Each structure stands twice: as structure tokens, then as C-alpha cells.
Amino acid sequence: MAYSEKVIDHYNNPRNVGTLNKDSKFVGTGLVGAPECGDVMRLQIEVGEDNVITDAKFKTFGCGSAIASSSLATEWLKGKTIDEALTIDNMDIVEELALPPVKIHCSVLAEDAIKSAINDYRVKNGLEAIVLEKSHH
């Protein structure tokens, strides 16, 4: 299967690969997927004043589309407020990366990772976890 140019670009030059201090109260970590399924994404956000995401990092075990989806997600997250981040929809990722139907689950996983990271941050800071929509899988 041929990958889109954007997938290849993110794959070859992944943005924001790395690890933030998961014990910091300013950092939210989302770890989604399962090794048995061939995809695991870890996405982390660092939240500053006014609920603005100041940094985002990822590491992903998975195919090129999974790596590209999480790389793109970190790019989009930086500078957004948490409320804005919650509006990122997996179909935005599908569109931006021109993912084929068999790779839509990669974008779903990235959306789950964003929400899971935000919830981790919220819980750490004494806020209630947001009830997530039923997973798309």
C-alpha cells in the first residue's frame, strides 16, 4: 500500500518524539492500545497557565500511519487550551494525513491518546475525569 506524502513526512521526521516527566503534576500521560494489537501510543502534554498546552511528546509502537497520527497530534496540541484540544476529532487526522479506511483505527487511537492524557492531567489536579464517548473500536 502506498502511503501519503504527509504520512511519509511525519514518519521520516517525527515531531516531538520523547518523554516528559510523568510524575509532574503539570504533565498528563495517555497510554492507549495494546502490543497484541500491533499499536501502542503514549502521548504526553505539559500544561501551563490558563490551561494552555505548552509542550507535547509522543512515542508510538505501530505502523507508519500510527506513528504519523501521533506525531501530528502533538503538533496540533501545542499552544491549544485543554478545551480546544478536546475538540480534535479523529476524522481531522484522517483528512490531514489522507489515511485510507484500513488505517482509520490509527487516528482513533490518537484521539483516544489525547483524551486519555487530558484526563490524567485533570485527575492529577483534582478535577473529575471527563467521561469519554464510547471508544470507536
Add this chain to the structure above:
Amino acid sequence: MKQPIYLDNNATTPLDPRVLEAMLPYFTEKFGNAASRNHAFGWVAEEGVDYAREQVAKLIGCTEKEIIFTSGATEADNLGIKGVFEMYKEKGNHIITAVTEHKAVLDTCKHLEKNGARVTYLGVKADGLIDLAELEAAMTPETILVSIMYGNNEIGVIQPIKEISAIAHKHGALFMTDATQAVGKIPVDVNADGIDLMAFTAHKMYGPKGVGALYVRRKNPRVKVTSQMDGGGHERGMRSGTLNVPGIVGLGKACELCRLEMESESIRLSGLRDRLESTLNKMEESYVNGNTQHRLPHVANISFKYVEGEGLMMAMSDLAVSSGSACTSASLEPSYVLKSLGLSDDLAHSSIRYGLGRFTTEEEIDQAIAVTQKAVNHLRELSPLWEMFKEGIDLSKIEWAEH
């Protein structure tokens, strides 16, 4: 675009130029129908087919009359299994095969189950070989056919064919083997191995696509199969359809070249394969899949833990290889062959198959090693699982959200 290094010779092999040369006249001046008995065009085509039949027979140690030309190994598998089931259904309805067979065998058996066959699918041991005691125990008076592949397409393990055929014969059953990956690569002798039916194809041994053969034993015992294609009664009534003369000529030439070059070529290939495999196996957390004693000379199947196979292949775009991962399929199920060895799903997802061939060079192997090492290291830097492994976190203790 620079061509990648081709290391997917289990999928298909390039056509040897010497094979092409033998085929070319049969597209042009020697275009006749081999079944035309009344003029020179037909005779010339028939002569080409007869000669090819000899070349094929010589490679596998049988007589020319025992070769039925088909469109490939899938058709030969279908004809052999369905043909035996229909021909011998008075005697019994039980077939024994193994879970690691190619889909051409497995799906044919599944089809027959709908038509009254009882099929036993033998499991395999962790090294990919079947358990002979289990085979023996599965044999019943109704068993008419045992069909076990010669060499596996994904991991290259070679089943104990002589022992398997002896068990089948002891219980009065026929023995068939899908030898697609073995014929032309290692010595296969239908008499020494006790084979009654055998499927193989040209395009895995540097011949053209679209042509293969089914060997059907004529003596001790005389085996018959019910034809699956009705028509002009070609191939002794077992496979109707105008013969693909250029393809058959190509199959014959390919068999001849394999026979003449097999001894030196298998030593060369296993040397290159061992060099590739032993170097890559020195990488941390890499695992060779399948039995390494009994296997084809040109295949290596290696899992690189904590990286995903499809992602890895993308990082190795300079190499044409294949992976046991199947991130594209709706089920996300990795290779059933690797899973049947007892490999965990994550290791199956992390596997790469290297299939070497006649045109693989030493330089290409060295490049393949370098490309693989670089890609695995790159993806491990991206892998959260690798980071957790390095921190000493037991991944099996994490509650993963299955999806």
C-alpha cells in the same frame, strides 16, 4: 526511483533470463496448440511440452506421465485434494493436514468440509514441525489423504516428509505434499520421500507465473484424481484446457536450471542467510522463528521485539521483505503460522521474513543488515514499549486497553 533490494523470493522470484530465452520462440513462431495432431505447428508445440515434462520429471525423480500441468500450485493443491476426495470417497472421508499449511490447502479442506469431509488440522510444535505421534494417533480407517507441506513459506521449516508418508501408507492413506517452496531449492525425490501427489509452481523457482504442476503417482499405488475442470480431456483427462505451452516450456527450463545448480546454490544461499540471520540475531531482543536445523536454505524469519513489523518495513523501504504483522487487515490478526508456533501476538507483529534468491548478492545482504539495524534502532527510539522494557517495566503486567 532506486529499486529496493529484493528479499521476498518466497512470494515470487524473478524470471531467469535463460528461462525467458527458452520461452520466447513459443510465443511467436512456435505458437501451435500442443493438442493439434494434424500439422507441424501442433507437433512443434507438443515437442516443447514433452521436453519440458522430461525436465520437470527429472528434477523430482518421476516419469513424464506422472506430471499434470496446471496454472500454478494453488490449482494443483485444489486438484490434488478435491480430486482425491471425490475419487476415493467410497473408501473414506477423512483428510489430515496441518494448521501451518498455505491457504490453498487450508481453504480447499474447508470447502470439502461443507461437502461431507472430516478434516483434522494438526497443530505444530514451537519449532514449526508437526508431532509424528499426533499424526499417527489421528489416522483412522476412513483416512484417505494426509496433506502436509514440504517447506513452509513463512518460516522455511522442512517437515519430516519420509516419516509422514510412511505413517500415511501404513494406514492405507495417500500422501500429498504442497512442495511449492521446496521443489528446486532442495533435493525432492518422490520415490525416496514416498510422495503420492505433489503440488509446485514455476514462479518460485525463477520460472514464469501462471504455470505449475501436480505430480500424480502412477505405480505403487496408481493414484487417480477426479478432474476439476471439464473440457477437452487434456493431461490424461485430469486437467482440461489448452496447454500453456510457453509457460510449460519455462517451467521445464526452470526445473533444469534448479537441478543443475541446486547443490552449489543451496550452499551459497544458506551461507548468505546464516550471515544475515546471525548478525541480526545479535541485536538485543531479536528472535529467530522456526526450527533452524530442518529448513530451506534461503529463508530467515526474525522478530524484533518492541517494534511493529509494518512500521519497520516502512523504515526499510530500501528492502523488499514481508512481515507477519497485518495491521491492514480488519481483524488486525498477525500471521497464523507464527501464532501456531505459540508466538505471542506482539512478537508475531514484530516479525520480518527475508527470502533470498538466485540473484541475491553478498553486497545486498550486507546492505540489508545495515538497513535493518538502523531501522530497528530508529523505531525503538520511537517505541514506548522499548522505553518501558529498558526501565525494567514488565509489559505483561500492564492492563492494556484491548481494541
